[in-house]
Amino acid sequence: MVYLKNTPLEECLDSYKKEFSKLIEIDKIEPEDSLGRVCADNVYATRSVPHYVSSAMDGYAVKAEETVGANVDKPVELKFDKQAVYVDTGDAVPDGFDAVIKIEDVNKLQDGIEIIGAAFKGQHIRPIGEDIVAHELLLPKGKTIEPMDVAVMVASGTKKVLVTSEIKVAIIPTGDEIVSHKNNPQIGEIVDSNSHLFAALLKKWGANPVVYPIVKDDFKALKETVKDAAAKCHMVLLNAGSSAGKDDYSSEVINTLGEVYYHGVAIKPGKPTILGKAFDKxxxxxxxxxxxxxxxMEKIIKEIYHSLMEITSVPSITLKARLTKPAVSDLKHKEFIRVKVGKVKGKVVATPLGRGSALMNTIVHGDGLLTVPSNSEGHRAGEDVEIELFKQLDLEKTIMAVGSHDLCLDLIAKGVTPKYSLNSAxxxxxxxxxxxxxxxxxxxGVHLLDPESGKYNIPYIKRYISDEKVYLLSLAKRTQGIMVQKGNPLNIKQIGDLTKISIANRQKGAGTRVLLDYLLYQNGISPKEISGYNKEYxxxxxxxxxxKSGRVQAGMGIYAASKAMEIDFVPVFEESYDLxxxxxxxxxxGFKVLHSVITSTSFKQEVNKLGGYNLKDCGNIISIEGSKKK
Amino acid sequence: MVYLKNTPLEECLDSYKKEFSKLIEIDKIEPEDSLGRVCADNVYATRSVPHYVSSAMDGYAVKAEETVGANVDKPVELKFDKQAVYVDTGDAVPDGFDAVIKIEDVNKLQDGIEIIGAAFKGQHIRPIGEDIVAHELLLPKGKTIEPMDVAVMVASGTKKVLVTSEIKVAIIPTGDEIVSHKNNPQIGEIVDSNSHLFAALLKKWGANPVVYPIVKDDFKALKETVKDAAAKCHMVLLNAGSSAGKDDYSSEVINTLGEVYYHGVAIKPGKPTILGKAFDKxxxxxxxxxxxxxxxMEKIIKEIYHSLMEITSVPSITLKARLTKPAVSDLKHKEFIRVKVGKVKGKVVATPLGRGSALMNTIVHGDGLLTVPSNSEGHRAGEDVEIELFKQLDLEKTIMAVGSHDLCLDLIAKGVTPKYSLNSAxxxxxxxxxxxxxxxxxxxGVHLLDPESGKYNIPYIKRYISDEKVYLLSLAKRTQGIMVQKGNPLNIKQIGDLTKISIANRQKGAGTRVLLDYLLYQNGISPKEISGYNKEYxxxxxxxxxxKSGRVQAGMGIYAASKAMEIDFVPVFEESYDLxxxxxxxxxxGFKVLHSVITSTSFKQEVNKLGGYNLKDCGNIISIEGSKKK
Known part of the structure; x- marks a missing residue:
């Protein structure tokens, strides 16, 4: 597929944004309904706050000059009405009085008060306009209205506030292979999750998304839908399938109805973006x-949205971190790399996640983005970089788990919440x-079998970690076994039975492959006797x-995989999954909290519900001294 | 007023929160409706994503072993159907094929393709579960659902998600002096802005506020309202007036219906808080x-809300800054001091704002809170402190203006938006x-008259700033004058006329007082000749x-003040308000942007609309060399 251009992001945005001024209308609404809306003009105070001279305390209004010289040895007596008037906090200070003495500081007499300290002019008195002066600027144009903004408008007499109208954004999912999430997708069908992602992002920003039904790959249907959407909304997003043909449909439709300004933006992921205009939208x-x-959505649509709404945008939250792995990038694109952030041994570290632009989980489990500008080849491991966080993190309360994954970790994650969060890669x-x-x-999380000793984990830890003391916490014995077709029609019962059938195997280096080799060796079987041994997945x-498909009859794996695929499982071995x-x-x-979670009854019940685990050693700890420990 | 206790915040919260478990119900909703809601349980994937082996590219599915050895000199030819099958991105890879070659990398022939490079097993192929594996944890309990969370649920087959029900919070404003903002408040009346502040905060957090009509200071009425609110809502907030009598009403009502747990929390502001329980709420x-x-609301109610909802709370955004002024505090309370934050000469600085707990503007114009724990006397100027920000700031795009305020600054603030924000103290x-x-x-902003030379600003700047070069930008000549009663019934025309009437004066040191003294001296009038000269405001x-009240007949001031008070104004002098x-x-x-704003036609039109200004020199700049400049 050929993109017309590969235009730098900033260049696209600068010129494209200028095309759409005055697209947004203005609403006049009551301040109490304005939370989260954007001021379309400066808001000025109508009334001062306070609007009269008032007492800041419960006490007595007095005239300061009549209190001069009062002390413990020479109290001064002030008569009610003419010299001292009781005021509650917020009451108007009567004319001629210029100070308030707190009720705790007076001695009440029959017809007046006795004081043992002088008051100064203005003491405990709130002048008019102390907080807000009539006609002063309350909120500047472009400000997103926060709770206290609502309160100051209400307090200072704003009856109506001008805000930008909600922007309506059409989302049109397209593609023959796209199906609604209400259906169960067949092979080759892809569930439309993007429409819901885009709609949720727009809602979060304050816009009003309108999701259209899925349009098939049909030029005329697509053109009519875009026409309809442009008539009803302020902006139209065409979510094309990712294949070349479909992208061309979108640009063709836009070119027919209006004009394509940019096709191909120099960002990664996101390159095939099309910026066009039709019906002035x-x-x-x-x-x-x-x-x-x-x-x-985050780097282009949000910018355009802010520009249309004239919102003073809030900058993203950033954080300096040390890269744990290299983050290489090409020179042609500005690249956004998802990272996980944690604090270990007092240092904030960032680990780049998978680059695949299909991997939603890198956003869900990621903490932020590392931006590598074009003309940069990226960063080396150990470099300090700036991360743009998806949201603020409490690094002191984050447990960083990096290793082999197991469903038990998910239950631990649930258990430590909300005191801690378990961040796992x-x-x-x-x-x-x-x-x-x-x-x-x-x-x-580790489950490494040492084929020589037949022991789990410890041999590897001793081999690789020699300069410090570490601990190994038993989590679970995890059942590895033979995954077989539903009902186990071939009656497979043990490793030896694999010689009679065809299997699918895991790739070299995978723990399950190591285990299969170990079990074959123990049973005196050569890999050559197993049909499909070299079929790697x-x-x-x-x-x-x-x-499940019936292409093979069996394969080694864990119980959870067979459960996920709804096939049967023959247990053959218990491996140690330790932390x-x-x-x-x-x-x-954090460890105390974690340990109390895994030794709790509710955790054990939930693990047993998953199936495929044995928890008899769960919670046991051994320490492993590094051989070269300093 | 006597508080029962002065209990530390953490102690109150820890034990009080435990009183209310299981108050919240659970809703079962569709994932596309769940944005911003809180997971009531772990959410697991129902289906793997992708759910079939699919192509990651537009191209040809091939068998890797058949591509071995292909290079430019020795291309390999693969026949359609048996050896090469066209696949779009997302299409299922046919059974028996194990790699995809990008369409750009093949030469299409009549009945097949020619390739000039080998493919490896798994190339451009997305295995089942590459992104999400069925039964894996998608979202942990307590997580607030973000846009990408909606997408992963939709993609992996979640039909319904369990979320905590929206919590309903009753807000009951009370007090004889409290009036609705729909009314125009009279002297002694206070507009109820708190209900709207609390409601907006609750909405922002995701709760559902129910604002009750204002209840007068009537024990029985208050009791009945609380009873009704507790029946209909999960939590009840009584917003008592600030006077002692009313606080006692609240605690008496709670004690009658249930029990007061804490009255008096050791925080400042916020001390008179009452934590009680009635009808288990x-x-x-x-x-x-x-x-x-x-x-x-921020430090107590939000914590309780998070606890009720079992939300994993997101920590606040913090920032290290150097204090520009001391922030002293007493030992008894945990104190929250509002600060303004800016970056000047490469340093992040924080300036404590007014402490008055009535000053809403310190929140609106403040950037965050400095927390001084109890048992600390606070911080000295120059100390580095941690600030909890209200929201993320772009310090590079913030212009810090500290000085005398003028309405023109508000128009500049509007003008520089959204490129910059003008932060003024x-x-x-x-x-x-x-x-x-x-x-x-x-x-x-400066407007200082030197009485000896009759000149504005420059003499003071030269006196105080001797070690650096600064610039003085003319903003406006601001009209000072005599504020008189509506219609100017006494026909006051010049300074000399003040000898015939009674005036109100500003305090010593105020610029307007300096100007009055200068004008009296110029006119050969002694202050003694002016009745009310010593009446200071x-x-x-x-x-x-x-x-306005008629207690005096005139006073010196600026046009804006007379306009705010709707009285008349007699111009007598033009002072220089410079930057x-x-x-x-x-x-x-930032300066370029600011200068282009103040020299624009629209700025001048808006200033002229305000009245009381002369802009003939606006935009002129002079440099002032410090006499001791290094």
């Missing part, structure tokens, strides 16, 4: 991959050990899917 | 001063000069209010 083609869509067992070694994580689920823990974390409050 | 007395109310002309000298501001508006500017700011982009 922005018509924008947003790429179909969810992460591309998210980035284009899935890099495999060995990756987890390395993350602990490099000080990039508090804990790592990258995930438990891929193997399970092969079994490797740093000494720093072991001694922390 | 939290019934809370919130103090009446707006800033106290705001702090109690009102400390008087001399305070502004000192702020510039100390590097705490970019610019200062602290603001223009107070003087204007004296004139003193640092060299750093003079050379910045």
């Amino acid at each position: 922005p018509i924008i083609g947003v790429p179909g991959y969810p992460v591309s869509g998210f980035i284009v 899935h890099v495999g067992s060995l990756g987890g050990i390395m993350a602990i070694k490099k000080g990039q994580a508090h804990m790592a 990258f995930t438990h689920l891929d193997v399970a899917a092969q079994v 490797l823990i740093t000494e720093e974390f072991y001694k922390s409050e | 939290p019934i809370i007395g919130v103090p009446g001063y707006p800033v106290s109310g705001f702090i109690v 009102h400390v008087g002309s001399l305070g502004g000069i000192m702020a510039i000298k100390k590097g705490q501001a970019h610019m200062a 602290f603001t223009h508006l107070d003087v204007a209010a004296q004139v 003193l500017i640092t060299e750093e700011f003079y050379k910045s982009e």
